[in-house]
Each structure stands twice: as C-alpha cells, then as structure tokens.
Amino acid sequence: MKKYYALASVAVLVLASSLTVVYLEGSFADPTNSYTYSYEGYEVTQTSCSIEGNIATVGYTITGEGCGNENNTYTIAYEIGDENALSFGTGNITGSSTIVLVPPKVVDDSGTYVVSGLKLGSTGGSAQSIQKLLISMVDDDGNLRELNIPSTISPFSYATSLNELYINADVTIGGKLISSNSAASDVPIHKIHISKLSNCAASTVIQLKNNTDADHDLIVEAQVGAGTTVGNFDNKDRVKGTTTLKLLPGSVKATSLNLTTFDRVLCNAAEWPASTELSDLANAITSTATIGFYGPAIRVNLADDSVDKGASTTVTISALDLSGVSSLYFNISYDETKFNLKSPAYSDALDSADIKGDLAGGEYVVAFASPQDITGDLMTFQLEAKDDAAAGEYQISCVVEVNGTVVDGVNHPEHTYSGSAMLTIGNTLGDLNGDDVVDENDAVYLLLYTFRASTHPIPEGQNVDYNNDGVVNSDDAIYLKNYVVNPTQYPLGGA
Missing domain, CATH: 2.60.40.680 (Immunoglobulin-like)
Incomplete structure (x- = not known):
C-alpha cells in the first residue's frame, strides 16, 4: 500500500440535497417555551411555536460563524405519539438562506416534543437557498443517537445551494445519501461530516453529475463492531473534482471499505496514535485511491x-x-x-x-x-x-x-x-521474582514455575526458554543458575 503525504485544509464530508429522516428517541426535561442551546459553535434560541391541526411552525434565531442573528422558521407536519414524540412529519424549511439547524426538540405551551422522525422537504423551492444544514442527534448526556436513512429515501437531492452537511449522530445508510442527476440539479456541496458511521449497505452512496466544485471531501468516523460492514462508498458518475475520505480516530476496524471512485484516503497523523499503521486502518479496502497520512504533524x-x-x-x-x-x-x-x-x-x-x-x-x-x-x-x-x-x-x-x-x-x-x-x-532480564537482583533465587523461582505456573507467573517480557529448545523445564532453571556464575558463557536471550 503506497504511503502518501498530503497537506490540505482539514476537510470533511461529501455531497448533499434535500430530504432527511431523523430519529431521536428519549425524553427531555421541560424547558420554557423559549429555550436556548448550543451546537457546533452556534447558539440557537427558539422564539416561537404554533400548532394548528397537525402542523407545527417553529421559529428560532441563530448566531455563530457565517450568520449574524438570523431568524429561521421551519414547518413540520406531525403526529403526537408516545412520550410527546413528533413522528414522521413531512414539510418545508423556510427562512435563512445560509444556516439551518434542526433542533432535537420542539417546545410549545403544552410541553416538550421530541423530534423522533423528521423529513425536511423542498416543496415549492423553500429549501433551495439553504447553504449549511446541521442535524444534532444527541441526548442530554451528549451521547449520539441513531439516525437511520432507509433505502427508500434519497435525503439530499435537490437543495441546489447546499454546500455543507453536518450530521452529529450514529448513522446507518441504507440508500443513496447524495444524488444529483442532471446539470439543473447540480449540488455544490463540498463538505459532509458524519460523526459516527456504523453501517452502510447502499450500493451507491454518492452520485454526482456535472458538479463543478474543486474538492468533494468526505470525513467518516466508523467504530465498526464485529459483523458490521462499512462499504460501498462509490462516488458514482463524478465528472469533476477530487473526492477524499478522511478516516477519524475510531476507524481502525473499518476494514471492509469499498471506495471504488474515491481519489484519496487520508488520516490526520496529528490526531492518531504514533503507532498507527495504515494496514490497521484499511487492510481490506477495495480502491484505486492512494492511502496516506495527512499532515502537518x-x-x-x-x-x-x-x-x-x-x-x-x-x-x-x-x-x-x-x-x-x-x-x-x-x-x-x-x-x-x-x-x-x-x-x-x-x-x-x-x-x-x-x-x-x-x-x-x-x-x-x-x-x-x-x-x-x-x-x-x-x-x-x-x-x-x-x-x-x-x-x-x-x-x-x-x-x-x-x-x-x-x-x-x-x-x-x-x-x-x-x-x-x-x-x-x-524487569531486568533474568529477574523473575522482581527483587531487582538476578541470582540463584530466580533459578529456584523458574523451577517452581515449571510445576506451579499459576502461583509463580513469569513477568511480561521475560523469555525463559533460555536454551531455545521450545519448552520451559528444569534445563532452563539450571541455565539461569549458570548465567549467575558465568554470564559470558551462558548469555540470556532477548526479552
């Protein structure tokens, strides 16, 4: 596997459009009707919530990088389920032309509603001006909640101004995440961040055509358990630009990545332990991409x-x-x-x-x-x-x-x-009993080990097969005693 050193801005993810399914379970303590929370450097304050029939219209202000004190509104259709959950609503985002942040809960005069299922649509072009979409999926303790994108959904297909998608969740992808099928629906997105990717079963995750952005970077943190596959990141039909997968710390077990059309796979050396080897990260990658560390470091x-x-x-x-x-x-x-x-x-x-x-x-x-x-x-x-x-x-x-x-x-x-x-x-080579001295007592300890290994364990790093015959027995204890008398004639092997 070729080693590649690259210096570039710390990149993140890949491409987007406009329908999103968000699952957020759990309950929250009741805040007031107007409440404030922070997320990724942004401070969000809910300013209004009106419910008519099965439609909730939520207003909020947001401050942070890229926006002043912008007023935003999103509208969702909902059904109140168990534990005041807003489930599988479909509606539009309206308001800001730059930053849209999906809160994890909605508050009105009657209580708190947890957003457990949410589709963000683009009917009437209301989502066309969104440039940055952030989805927060954490509980009150900061733990990531599950976001399952099923195979029937193509979440980000028509938000034509969207250039950054940030998903702070434990994500499973079953279908196409990004799709731009014509020049008219060209998506300029260059950054997608997925905090944790647990599984990817889609045949094509990213599909772009006629995209003119210079770089499309994908950043993935995949802490994959036994029997879980992370694969098939195929940037299908990309015409222009460089597509990069950046593996975050925690991706060591991501060894089934199929990166057919990615241009490079990087990991920031400054973030990873110095002992990390590339083979630990991606020893089963199917890709033409160059695998390398990412500096400086x-x-x-x-x-x-x-x-x-x-x-x-x-x-x-x-x-x-x-x-x-x-x-x-x-x-x-x-x-x-x-x-x-x-x-x-x-x-x-x-x-x-x-x-x-x-x-x-x-x-x-x-x-x-x-x-x-x-x-x-x-x-x-x-x-x-x-x-x-x-x-x-x-x-x-x-x-x-x-x-x-x-x-x-x-x-x-x-x-x-x-x-x-x-x-x-x-421990000093030959010091088996841990008294910092190599003497006949260590030979006695080794002899006891050959009868009672459980009560006379050998310290880690000590190789006590001194005569290199493949077994440890009394011959090795006698060899160690001879070493104490004549170390030149009876040298101890390396630990």
Whole structure:
C-alpha cells in the first residue's frame, strides 16, 4: 500500500440535497417555551411555536460563524405519539438562506416534543437557498443517537445551494445519501461530516453529475463492531473534482471499505496514535485511491516499545508536511529519573541547515537561510533505561516550534506541533521474582514455575526458554543458575 503525504485544509464530508429522516428517541426535561442551546459553535434560541391541526411552525434565531442573528422558521407536519414524540412529519424549511439547524426538540405551551422522525422537504423551492444544514442527534448526556436513512429515501437531492452537511449522530445508510442527476440539479456541496458511521449497505452512496466544485471531501468516523460492514462508498458518475475520505480516530476496524471512485484516503497523523499503521486502518479496502497520512504533524517513533533496565532503544523524531520553515526548536521530554538521553544526532532532512545548535547542550535548534518544506526524520537519539528504574510505562514526548520570533520580550513561534509515544521499562532480564537482583533465587523461582505456573507467573517480557529448545523445564532453571556464575558463557536471550 503506497504511503502518501498530503497537506490540505482539514476537510470533511461529501455531497448533499434535500430530504432527511431523523430519529431521536428519549425524553427531555421541560424547558420554557423559549429555550436556548448550543451546537457546533452556534447558539440557537427558539422564539416561537404554533400548532394548528397537525402542523407545527417553529421559529428560532441563530448566531455563530457565517450568520449574524438570523431568524429561521421551519414547518413540520406531525403526529403526537408516545412520550410527546413528533413522528414522521413531512414539510418545508423556510427562512435563512445560509444556516439551518434542526433542533432535537420542539417546545410549545403544552410541553416538550421530541423530534423522533423528521423529513425536511423542498416543496415549492423553500429549501433551495439553504447553504449549511446541521442535524444534532444527541441526548442530554451528549451521547449520539441513531439516525437511520432507509433505502427508500434519497435525503439530499435537490437543495441546489447546499454546500455543507453536518450530521452529529450514529448513522446507518441504507440508500443513496447524495444524488444529483442532471446539470439543473447540480449540488455544490463540498463538505459532509458524519460523526459516527456504523453501517452502510447502499450500493451507491454518492452520485454526482456535472458538479463543478474543486474538492468533494468526505470525513467518516466508523467504530465498526464485529459483523458490521462499512462499504460501498462509490462516488458514482463524478465528472469533476477530487473526492477524499478522511478516516477519524475510531476507524481502525473499518476494514471492509469499498471506495471504488474515491481519489484519496487520508488520516490526520496529528490526531492518531504514533503507532498507527495504515494496514490497521484499511487492510481490506477495495480502491484505486492512494492511502496516506495527512499532515502537518510531529511523530515520536520508537525502535522498540519496551526496553530492559540498563538497555537502550533508538528514538526518532520525524515530521510530516512542515512548510515554510526558517527555524526549528525541539523540546524533548522524558522522565530523567528513569532514562538517560544519549547520542543525539540531526538527520539528513536538516543537512542543509545554516545554523545547528550544539546537541550536547540539550536544546535543539536549527535555522535556514531560505524557507524549507520538510518531511522526514529530524533527529535521532538513544534513550537508556537506568539500572534502578522502576518497571512501568513512560511517556516520551517532543514539542517542535517553527519560526521563532520575539515581540515585546515574549516568544511567538509561528506554529507549534507535538507528538508522543509510550515506552515500557521491563524487569531486568533474568529477574523473575522482581527483587531487582538476578541470582540463584530466580533459578529456584523458574523451577517452581515449571510445576506451579499459576502461583509463580513469569513477568511480561521475560523469555525463559533460555536454551531455545521450545519448552520451559528444569534445563532452563539450571541455565539461569549458570548465567549467575558465568554470564559470558551462558548469555540470556532477548526479552
């Protein structure tokens, strides 16, 4: 699988139109008729609610990015069911030409109505001017609720101004999510965010024709359980633009993705653990897309995840997509009571630096006469676990500051990036009873292990098949005793 490094704006999702089914179950404490709540940086205040027959007209104001204090109204048809639920209404959105937010509940003088089923239609062109649609599907504790888009619904097909769709829900897609079948119904959407995608059974999820947008980006968080398939993200019939799937942390089990016509699959390296491998994310992807990390980011890479007391491992600090670098500062953090840092060395990516700080000083700085774009290893060093260090897991971290300046005596780096990794210190090789000494008592402990493994467990990381014959028995206990007397003639293997 080819590794690809890309630097782009943090993208999100993909394409949209105009019919939506929203399931939101549960009850809420009664607020007042006018209530306010916040969502994704927007503050929404319900200002009115009138019910005539089976029609509810809800008014609200919204403030936030992209809008001032806009007045919005949406109208839904409803039936009051159990627990005051508004179920499967069909109606129109009217009001704002920019931001429309679907609240999770409606309030009138008689009580609170939970929006458990809602279709947002486009009859009479009332939804044609919507540019951003946000759907919040959370309970009072912030947990995601289920949003099931059945195969009979094509939710976002005709909202011709819609450019961003944000669904904060646990989503199951059974049918086409996005469809634009002619130039006349061309959808400009470039961003769709799905907080969590649990299942996708549709044969075609996105179908665009004659779309002129430069980029169509899809961001998916898929925490897929056993037996669940996330597949068939087929951007069918796309004529122009680049379509990107960005996998969020939590997508590690998404290994059945069919991405037939996506151009690239990315994951933001700054958001994922440093130990993440691409094969963990998408080892069964069917796609012509390039799979790669998404920067910029700093990584702390360990040659080994564990080290014995008195032993060392190599640590490499690397960068993804640092651009316009005139100067760099490194700050490496580790528990100095447990480790010694040795043999720091700048890597080849910094060979052209015009100034390099003295590595022995413990502070690492470099500068370039002209700005550089840097991807690759920055420096390496050895981290030695001290002989008296306690066994355990320790964080090794690095902060890299880019293009330092001073204004009024205060440091103002242009960018700051950080990365970290966890390094485990194991027990001293051969120290089986945990007393920090390797002696004949450890040989006795090993002999007891061959009879009573449950009461005399071997510490994690200790390989006690010292003679490498495939079994652990008294021969290994005798080998360990011989090691105590003559370690040169009887060396212990690696843990």
